[in-house]
Amino acid sequence: MFDLLPKTVDIVEVGPRDGLQNEKTSLSAQDKIDFIDQLSLVGFKRIEAGSFVSPKWVPQMASSDQVMRAIKRFDGKRYSALTPNLKGFDLAMQVNTQEVAIFGAASESFSQKNTNCSIKESLERFAPVAEKAKKHNIPVRGYVSCVMGCPYEGDIQIKDVVWVSKALLDMGCYEISLGDTIGVGTPLKTKALIEACLQVIPSNQLAVHFHDTYGQALANILTAIQLGISVIDSSVAGLGGCPYAKGASGNVASEDVVYMLHNMGIDTGINLEQLIQVGKSISAKLNRNNGSKVGEAAP
Amino acid sequence: MFDLLPKTVDIVEVGPRDGLQNEKTSLSAQDKIDFIDQLSLVGFKRIEAGSFVSPKWVPQMASSDQVMRAIKRFDGKRYSALTPNLKGFDLAMQVNTQEVAIFGAASESFSQKNTNCSIKESLERFAPVAEKAKKHNIPVRGYVSCVMGCPYEGDIQIKDVVWVSKALLDMGCYEISLGDTIGVGTPLKTKALIEACLQVIPSNQLAVHFHDTYGQALANILTAIQLGISVIDSSVAGLGGCPYAKGASGNVASEDVVYMLHNMGIDTGINLEQLIQVGKSISAKLNRNNGSKVGEAAP
Numbered sequence: 001m002f003d004l005l006p007k008t009v010d011i012v013e014v015g016p017r018d019g020l021q022n023e024k025t026s027l028s029a030q031d032k033i034d035f036i037d038q039l040s041l042v043g044f045k046r047i048e049a050g051s052f053v054s055p056k057w058v059p060q061m062a063s064s065d066q067v068m069r070a071i072k073r074f075d076g077k078r079y080s081a082l083t084p085n086l087k088g089f090d091l092a093m094q095v096n097t098q099e100v101a102i103f104g105a106a107s108e109s110f111s112q113k114n115t116n117c118s119i120k121e122s123l124e125r126f127a128p129v130a131e132k133a134k135k136h137n138i139p140v141r142g143y144v145s146c147v148m149g150c151p152y153e154g155d156i157q158i159k160d161v162v163w164v165s166k167a168l169l170d171m172g173c174y175e176i177s178l179g180d181t182i183g184v185g186t187p188l189k190t191k192a193l194i195e196a197c198l199q200v201i202p203s204n205q206l207a208v209h210f211h212d213t214y215g216q217a218l219a220n221i222l223t224a225i226q227l228g229i230s231v232i233d234s235s236v237a238g239l240g241g242c243p244y245a246k247g248a249s250g251n252v253a254s255e256d257v258v259y260m261l262h263n264m265g266i267d268t269g270i271n272l273e274q275l276i277q278v279g280k281s282i283s284a285k286l287n288r289n290n291g292s293k294v295g296e297a298a299p
Numbered sequence: 300m301f302d303l304l305p306k307t308v309d310i311v312e313v314g315p316r317d318g319l320q321n322e323k324t325s326l327s328a329q330d331k332i333d334f335i336d337q338l339s340l341v342g343f344k345r346i347e348a349g350s351f352v353s354p355k356w357v358p359q360m361a362s363s364d365q366v367m368r369a370i371k372r373f374d375g376k377r378y379s380a381l382t383p384n385l386k387g388f389d390l391a392m393q394v395n396t397q398e399v400a401i402f403g404a405a406s407e408s409f410s411q412k413n414t415n416c417s418i419k420e421s422l423e424r425f426a427p428v429a430e431k432a433k434k435h436n437i438p439v440r441g442y443v444s445c446v447m448g449c450p451y452e453g454d455i456q457i458k459d460v461v462w463v464s465k466a467l468l469d470m471g472c473y474e475i476s477l478g479d480t481i482g483v484g485t486p487l488k489t490k491a492l493i494e495a496c497l498q499v500i501p502s503n504q505l506a507v508h509f510h511d512t513y514g515q516a517l518a519n520i521l522t523a524i525q526l527g528i529s530v531i532d533s534s535v536a537g538l539g540g541c542p543y544a545k546g547a548s549g550n551v552a553s554e555d556v557v558y559m560l561h562n563m564g565i566d567t568g569i570n571l572e573q574l575i576q577v578g579k580s581i582s583a584k585l586n587r588n589n590g591s592k593v594g595e596a597a598p
Binding site for chain 2: 001002183184186187188189191212213214215216218219221222223226227242245247248249253256259260263264265292293294296297298
């Protein structure tokens with residue numbers, strides 16, 4: 001059953017963007033810079049560092065340009081940002097963003113509520129971003145949200161996840177990250193979804209982004225790696241709550257993922273002891289509980 | 300990879316004993332009785348309801364006789380208690396305990412620290428209990444603690460888990476519950492351990508008891524059911540902290556296990572909605588956080 005387990009896994013640390021964006025407390029630009037630098041030193045090779053969207057909508061990300069300008073850069077590491085439109089993309093390029101991301105949904109209602117347009121319209125908006133990125137030789141990551149369920153619609157059809165994923169891939173995304181936005185996925189659904197996606201997307205272009213709202217994230221990640229998936233999104237200390245269930249967990253904690261992988265002989269390049277300390281320190285700074293069980297158990 | 304998944308799983312609810320025993324707040328006998336009755340109504344068929352040990356050592360369990368006398372009994376349900384010696388067994392029989400449990404360890408140091416004797420000596424002490432239980436036609440469950448690691452010794456050899464398990468089986472235990480007392484197990488270790496145990500113990504006589512101290516419990520349970528294991532210990536609201544890591548999680552929460560199983564098409568006979576309410580209510584009574592993510596996310 002563990003025949004396809006990858007030998008190494010790339011963790012995409014989404015704490016500084018997806019995490020902080022959903023925290024009550026806002027960090028100063030300098031605190032974010034320090035935080036990202038710490039994550040670099042811990043060993044992450046891919047860090048989602050900011051978002052170039054209107055600060056009217058996402059005030060927590062208003063300092064992304066400052067952050068991108070000031071963070072330390074390391075050979076072999078990439079710092080990415082969300083760029084939902086050309087304006088955002090251009091701003092991102094001004095501050096040496098090495099990878100951009102666009103954010104699609106598998107749910108029509110979620111797309112309407114979050115971006116005020118249909119899924120198809122959102123894809124049309126992303127196309128010029130992907131095109132310009134290609135000209136700049138900038139890798140584009142495609143997120144698909146609500147892959148296991150939608151806070152407005154409930155169940156989501158696998159075929160809808162597959163066609164949106166394929167559309168993003170065809171647009172030029174080098175990788176598709178499947179997001180269980182509300183954390184309702186379980187291993188059997190995860191298996192069915194990934195197997196369907198693997199019909200049209202090679203396994204080395206597929207990533208998973210699980211939320212731990214119902215405690216299922218690690219079991220789902222285990223399922224994904226059993227199917228050969230080797231890129232996992234997570235957030236140190238589980239930063240970023242769940243906007244759809246008050247007080248509930250959101251992103252799976254990087255510490256817990258790394259603990260599982262390392263103890264299964266899978267390399268991530270991350271120093272877990274140091275990561276735990278970063279998680280404790282950012283939790284204290286945000287005055288929140290540490291969302292990582294490994295972090296809580298560690299001295 | 301999911302070929303061996305069981306169609307039904309029996310959950311052994313350990314909250315009233317293993318859970319409450321490790322909580323700071325003690326419940327009155329009446330509160331325990333109400334709690335166990337609620338768990339019966341929720342659908343559990345096997346509930347660990349008490350412990351007949353010296354109240355000097357485990358004051359939280361002092362009212363086990365009162366509890367056993369007063370709880371409602373239902374056809375097809377069994378209420379068990381820990382009985383480490385003949386005195387405990389006799390007390391348990393006086394109050395109509397339908398199943399008893401004995402508690403071995405795979406770690407020599409743990410056995411010494413917890414029971415002041417070697418593993419072999421502990422087995423010698425259990426033998427007369429198992430013998431007398433057989434005469435009374437009372438099923439005996441054998442626990443093995445520290446199967447994935449020991450708080451004093453660290454790593455534990457698989458062969459040590461296997462021989463203690465086999466010894467308990469040979470003594471007459473109808474089922475062996477493998478306990479990851481400190482929650483350090485991960486899926487690869489779980490697979491290796493269960494496969495080794497299955498060499499000497501039939502799968503329908505093997506149960507798993509995972510702690511979620513490092514967030515790994517559901518991933519380990521997923522591994523166990525992939526290997527055909529169909530009896531899982533858990534504790535509503537994750538009752539019972541971890542005595543070896545302050546503030547950390549102990550028993551995996553029943554709600555989170557049931558959520559995963561039901562959403563994988565595996566029947567447990569438990570009403571999840573009602574279980575969530577029992578978890579919320581007992582957490583409030585104990586003035587503690589709800590240790591179930593499903594419980595936290597539910598309205």
